[in-house]
Amino acid sequence: MYSFSGTNIPPEVKTISIATFQNNASNGPSFLAQRFTEDFKDYFQRNTTLKQQARDGDLQFEGQIIAFDFAPAAIQQQNNQDVAGVNRLTIQVRVRYTNTKDPKQDFEQTFQSTRDFPSTRDISSINNDPTALREVFRNIITDVFNKSVANW
Numbered sequence: 001m002y003s004f005s006g007t008n009i010p011p012e013v014k015t016i017s018i019a020t021f022q023n024n025a026s027n028g029p030s031f032l033a034q035r036f037t038e039d040f041k042d043y044f045q046r047n048t049t050l051k052q053q054a055r056d057g058d059l060q061f062e063g064q065i066i067a068f069d070f071a072p073a074a075i076q077q078q079n080n081q082d083v084a085g086v087n088r089l090t091i092q093v094r095v096r097y098t099n100t101k102d103p104k105q106d107f108e109q110t111f112q113s114t115r116d117f118p119s120t121r122d123i124s125s126i127n128n129d130p131t132a133l134r135e136v137f138r139n140i141i142t143d144v145f146n147k148s149v150a151n152w
Contacts, residue, residue, distance in 0.1 A: 007047065007048055007149045007150055008149060008150060009048060009050070009149050010101065010102070012058075012101055013050065013058040013059060013099075013101050014050065014051060014058055015050060015051045015052070015053050015057040015058045015059070016044055016048070016050040016051070016052055016053070016057040016058065016059045016060075016061070017052070017053050017054060017055045017056060017057030017059070017060050017061070018037065018040055018041050018044065018052065018057075018060075018061045018062075019037075019055070019060075019061065019062035019063075020033060020034070020037045021033050021036050021037045021040070021062070021063050021064055021065055021093065022063075022064040022065070023064070023065045023068075024064045024065060024066050025065050025066060025067050025068035025091075025092075026068075027068055027069070027070075028065060028068030028091075029068075029127045032065055032068060032133075033065060035133065035134075035137070036065060036093070036137055039134060039137045039138070039141060040061070040137075040141050040144075043138070043141045043142075043145060044145065047145065048149060057100075058099070058100050058101055059097070059098070059099055059100070059148065059149070060097070060098040060099075060100070061095060061096070061097055061098075061144070061148075062095075062096050063093055063094045063095040063096055064093070064094050065091065065092070065093050066092050066093065066094050066110065067090060067091065067092035067112075068089075068090075068091055069088075069089070069090045069091075070087060070088070070089050070090075070123045070126070071087065071088055071090075072086075072087055072088075072119070073085070073086050073087065073088040073116065085119060086116040086117060086118060086119055087116070087117045087118075087119055087121060087122075087123075088114055088115070088116050088117075089114065089115050089116075089117065089123075089126060089132075089133075089136060090112065090113075090114045091112065091113055091114075091133075091136050091137070091140065092110055092111070092112045093110070093111050093112075093140050093144075094108070094109070094110045095107075095108070095109060095110075095111060095144050096108045097144070097147075097148045099148075105148070107147065107148075109147070111140045111143045111144055112140070113136045113137075113139035113140045113143075114136070115132070115135055115136050117132070
């Protein structure tokens with residue numbers, strides 16, 4: 001079956017449940033799990049006609065944020081010292097997907113996204129910038145969406 005949103009959801013699939021993703025990353029901000037889960041729910045709400053319910057949906061998602069790393073990248077020489085050309089944020093999320101209507105579609109997989117920031121930006125400024133983290137989240141969520149309901 002084909003739809004204009006790019007999904008491949010059989011007509012018998014009507015509901016979706018998305019559990020709160022746990023933050024198991026040792027150095028992520030305290031709001032990370034809540035923000036990621038809300039962005040995940042919003043993405044599926046906007047891109048499918050599935051009815052969201054708290055649990056036992058036809059499609060079920062759960063998981064945890066397993067890595068939140070902010071580290072220098074693109075090291076350059078400046079005045080005979082190594083300095084970061086950019087700082088790289090890497091987020092990894094382990095996702096378990098259950099399709100109660102077609103268990104052959106079930107998977108558990110780690111998804112990762114990175115984004116580079118100017119070396120002048122520190123992790124506090126990024127955590128306080130709502131759009132900075134959302135771009136990294138969106139990449140992960142899009143990958144999960146494509147694997148689960150778009151079958152790409």
